[in-house]
Amino acid sequence: MPPKKTAAALRKALTRAENEEKRDRLELALLKAQEIKGRGEDPNFSKLAEEFNVSRSTLGHCFNGRTSKRGDGIKCRLLPVEAEHALVSFLEEAARRGFPETEATAKEYALALLRNLSGDAMAEIGKNWMDRFIERHAHSLKSVWGTSQTTLRGGAANPETIDHWFSLLSQTIAKFSIVPELMFAMDETCCYIDKSTRRFKVIGRSKQSEQMSLKDENRESITLIPLVSAAGQLYPPTVIFKGKQIRGKAELPNPLGAS
Numbered sequence: 001m002p003p004k005k006t007a008a009a010l011r012k013a014l015t016r017a018e019n020e021e022k023r024d025r026l027e028l029a030l031l032k033a034q035e036i037k038g039r040g041e042d043p044n045f046s047k048l049a050e051e052f053n054v055s056r057s058t059l060g061h062c063f064n065g066r067t068s069k070r071g072d073g074i075k076c077r078l079l080p081v082e083a084e085h086a087l088v089s090f091l092e093e094a095a096r097r098g099f100p101e102t103e104a105t106a107k108e109y110a111l112a113l114l115r116n117l118s119g120d121a122m123a124e125i126g127k128n129w130m131d132r133f134i135e136r137h138a139h140s141l142k143s144v145w146g147t148s149q150t151t152l153r154g155g156a157a158n159p160e161t162i163d164h165w166f167s168l169l170s171q172t173i174a175k176f177s178i179v180p181e182l183m184f185a186m187d188e189t190c191c192y193i194d195k196s197t198r199r200f201k202v203i204g205r206s207k208q209s210e211q212m213s214l215k216d217e218n219r220e221s222i223t224l225i226p227l228v229s230a231a232g233q234l235y236p237p238t239v240i241f242k243g244k245q246i247r248g249k250a251e252l253p254n255p256l257g258a259s
Contacts, residue, residue, distance in 0.1 A: 100202035
């Protein structure tokens with residue numbers, strides 16, 4: 001017998017598939033009814049409902065222009081459908097590039113969209129909105145556990161990831177006509193102050209069993225980044241302290257005067 005969570009997920013997936021199949025059958029029935037109407041005849045909803053195995057009343061209501069419950073639900077959404085799809089595309093691309101967003105940051109983007117589109121600077125998103133958002137777009141997104149960069153660095157350095165990165169680089173250079181003086185190679189060394197490698201949840205792609213993450217949500221760390229341009233120009237290394245507050249910051253050595 002499968003675990004309770006697995007069984008619940010299977011039931012939810014089955015219900016979703018059945019609902020999609022019902023909508024497909026209803027659309028086919030509506031198309032045939034409209035075809036009959038186009039020939040100057042009155043469609044027989046009872047026969048069509050039996051032929052396509054749909055509700056006779058639902059078919060009649062949809063044919064006469066009544067909004068479905070799903071359509072009413074779309075009207076009641078905080079964000080327009082186009083805005084939700086744009087947010088889904090952004091989250092998918094972020095996950096594909098190895099920098100998946102957490103539910104908290106994704107909710108901040110959604111809130112910014114809501115306030116911008118509504119013109120209401122005080123608009124808010126409900127506590128459970130992000131859970132419902134991921135559930136609505138389960139075919140594209142899912143909430144998964146991510147791990148630190150230290151754990152995933154070896155797994156992320158594979159031919160597929162590297163080839164994809166160079167492909168993105170070539171496209172960007174060609175698109176913006178970037179000259180060598182403005183191209184920089186960067187290496188990163190991450191030093192954890194408290195050696196924490198705690199796990200954190202991110203939003204990944206739905207058809208991917210594991211989500212590689214090139215960032216760590218642990219905020220007690222220091223990152224050292226040396227830079228050199230394709231033209232051979234060298235710059236002093238950049239030291240980044242993650243987070244607004246670092247425990248014991250006053251006691252840490254800071255010879256470069258970083259802030």
